[in-house]
Amino acid sequence: MDETILEARNLRKQFGGLVAVDDVSLRVRRGSVHSIIGPNGAGKTTFFNLLTGTYKPTRGQVFFKGQEITQVPLYRRAHLGMGRSFQITNIFPNLTVLENARLAVQAMSRINFQFFRRAESFTRFTDRALEVLTLVGLADMADYPANVLPHGGKRKLELAILLAPDPDVLLLDEPTAGMASEQVPELLATINVVRQQGQKTIVLVEHNMNVVMNISDVITVMNLGKLLAEGSPAEISANQTVQSVYLGELYNPSEN
């Protein structure tokens, strides 16, 4: 029950003189929703990049399903069951919406070196892609190039690409970034559906405090590259340090 699926041990990342992530340790329980919050520049995205392998840490280790993966390359981590979405939309702009999702399914298969059959003829991959597009509400846009989608649609596609291969751990980096606020509940509902369907573990980076309070089991607060506090949503909202350093700033209505 309390099994750790993903663990960071003393992770540190330095960009020249700047320490973006400073000695952060964290355990994510299997099946939980674990949110990481913190002001802009706190190091949340960098921390994600360390967990998923985009960056190699300056120091420290990453463990996934009991195995050390610090040196495992980015592309192989996807095959271990780790999926991530990006804060800045990161799609295949000139391919169709369907192809974007289909590629994510195909990546987990053994057909990648089939030269002489049409990709579409492997219908179970196309079917799975359409299934996730339906889930995020993009099925009717399947045949259009991804770059014709408006921003909100691209955020949904970002999520679809993440969901398509059915990873065990979903790392979501500000999935609602830049979305109109009335669209946010819809996206969160989708995330909730996914969570309830399978035994998914979700690591969620959010800037918006209100979003995480309802759906998180555990919240970790980062500031200036350091881990500031960790606890249940109730504990975090009661925490004095968090209040002074972070919440005050975030609840400031002049922001956003």
Place this chain on the structure above:
Amino acid sequence: MQSTRSLPRWRRVFQSNRLYLAVLMFLVVFPHLVGWITGDSPFGVGGRPRGQSVFWQSVFIEVFILAILTMSYNLIFGFTGVISFGHALFFGLGGYILGLVLQMTDLGPEIGLVIGGVIGVAICGLLGFLMGLVSLRLRGVYFAIFTLAIAEMFFIYIGRWPLTNAEDGFALNNIPELLNSTRNRLTYYYLALVLVVLTFLFIRRLINSPTGKVLLAIRENENRAQAIGYNTLTFKLVAITLAGMMAAGAGMLHVILNKKVGPETLGLTYTVDPLLMTIIGGVGTHAGPLIGTAGLHLSERVFNREFIIGSTTINIGQNWSLILGIVFIVVVLVFPQGVVGTWARWRQRRRAARAPTEGGDV
């Protein structure tokens, strides 16, 4: 579009390729058409390779060879998004290897052709693979500069190699009679045409396959392709290896046609021309390299000479590079997708205008 789904398969294939088939039919009858119009036999005049038909066959054989080279370049540049400035290396080296096997061994023209062809294609594929292996981790311009350096190194070295007569190169006369372009130019024309069609079909198949889709994904966004689980280096190696092999084949056709092997085939021209032709025709499209190659090469043949209009002589030949440069700049600035890309974009926009408005919002 919906209605075509119910047609039998061959009808669908026929319908979606009818433009290509029309062009192919035209190219098949073209030598005879020219012969019929001008009265010069497509087999030559007076037992010699002379006359309009034979002349135009040569022009088109050159177009076919360059088209294969350009299609192979488009595979890495247009479909995989890897910029290489060293493509001439494969073109030139393919010709050199075939030439060496034919001229310097006792295998005879037929066996020599087969063995030289296989060895040349294999070596160029391997070279592409190795170059990719050591340098494809570099991205963008760094990879391009690396390939340029390697290609120029071969160009300079082979241009001084005594065994192949340094910058003079060597004649290639130990070739099968059937491929002798002096006596059997029409045969050579059809051979080159068949190879263009095969290359085209091969690349189109590849791009529509699961492997090809990954290449497109790498072009579109390599980081994301890695994040969803693709070892992109492997796929880029596949592309550059195949492209190197095809370019080697084109280089072999080139030396057999000209019956001469020389270091100019390793020069920058055979890197820059495919690049220009791909960009003008349409990067990352199937028809683009064909249209770009035919357009550039044929217009050079037609316009690159003196024109006498009334009493003034206009020598476009002197200014051909200038004109080409201006055309290129205009294309890059105004139609960055090239001829085919611009057309496809226009069609896509018409389709997008009819797109449903839901699903996206904002």
